[in-house]
Amino acid sequence: MAPSGYALTVKNRVIANLKRPEGALYEPPPGYKGDPNDLKRKCSIPYEITVDGNGRMLSYEIDRCVDEVLNRAAEQAIRSAGPFPAPPGDGSGQYIIYGTAIFID
Secondary structure, eight states, X not given: OOOHHHHHHHHHHHHHHOOXXXXXXXXXXXXXXXXXXXXXXXXXXXXXXXXXXXXXXXXXXXOOOXXXXXXXXXXXHXXXXXXXXXXXXXXXXXXXXXXXXXXXX
């Protein structure tokens, strides 16, 4: 498990790259006069990132939600967040960072 300060740095970099993708709104039904934000696709996608002692991402996994558009956006944010700074320590070992990509607002 990564030190909490380092894990927060990694998660903040993922969040900075997390963008609601094109096509992340459902098509309104004909005559819909409600708030378009009510039609945003929503889900939370837990993830884990494994980095080495130099901060290089070795792998990542996501717990996919039912919405492939948002799954792809979460994966893109994770891939774009690296390279990460080296974690504290002697540069050996691996660290796992757990987070959640949230598309609910």
